[in-house]
Amino acid sequence: xxxxLLLTSLLLFTAGCGSVQSSQGxxxxxxxxxxxxxxxxxxxxxxxxxxxxxxxxxxxxxxKVLRVTGTSTHEGNGVDVVVRTSGSAYNGWFxxxxxxxxxxxxxxxxxxxxxxxxxxxxxxxxxxxxTFAPPPEPPRLPGEELRAKLPRVxxxxxxxxxxVRRALAALDxxxxxxxxxxxxxxxxxVLLSVEGNHFDPQDCLLxxxxxxxxxxxxxxxxxxxxGEGGCTVANALDPVPPPH
Numbered sequence: 051x052x053x054x055l056l057l058t059s060l061l062l063f064t065a066g067c068g069s070v071q072s073s074q075g076x077x078x079x080x081x082x083x084x085x086x087x088x089x090x091x092x093x094x095x096x097x098x099x100x101x102x103x104x105x106x107x108x109x110x111x112x113x114k115v116l117r118v119t120g121t122s123t124h125e126g127n128g129v130d131v132v133v134r135t136s137g138s139a140y141n142g143w144f145x146x147x148x149x150x151x152x153x154x155x156x157x158x159x160x161x162x163x164x165x166x167x168x169x170x171x172x173x174x175x176x177x178x179x180x181t182f183a184p185p186p187e188p189p190r191l192p193g194e195e196l197r198a199k200l201p202r203v204x205x206x207x208x209x210x211x212x213x214v215r216r217a218l219a220a221l222d223x224x225x226x227x228x229x230x231x232x233x234x235x236x237x238x239x240v241l242l243s244v245e246g247n248h249f250d251p252q253d254c255l256l257x258x259x260x261x262x263x264x265x266x267x268x269x270x271x272x273x274x275x276x277g278e279g280g281c282t283v284a285n286a287l288d289p290v291p292p293p294h
Contacts, residue, residue, distance in 0.1 A: 134153070209236060242254065
């Protein structure tokens, strides 16, 4: 009888340990799944600096960024981000204790990265986690101010390019705003723009001063996409028809 009780206790203990180990595995799988989802959010072909990737990763819920290596996504092997995630599972044998694990994984962000790529296991690095300040907001393009400053030329009159340039100088524009002025066919075109990321629509402002009309406008979003030519002084002089 004593042997039967001992064997029963041993079986119960072994089953309990197996349940704990199984719960540990489930919790680890949950942590890995969280890291994989983070990789999905970072996935993309747009060129980004290591700081931009680190900032994006730091904004994902449940993810702690511990290390970022590389220069940019399109240089060398891309950008590696070591993240720490957590996962949890319940001990199914006793059904009283939630097991929580924290694991570290490496996410690679580069043009060669695959969608839903499985993250690599990583040792959690020591030391303070990096911080990522958001980039400064681009300066506002002064549409109303530009409209108020540009000269009005009566019908049949002649546009003075120097006067247009003086009007731009009087705006005291932020140095980050690029200006371009071109005279053609008795009209003067003006472009005000800020540097884009070559992926999202560029921020720009167009103006045209001609006899009888001074116009200031922002091109449609689709024309401000990279390669569309909407943010050019040529589009100010001869606007492309808006998309329907």
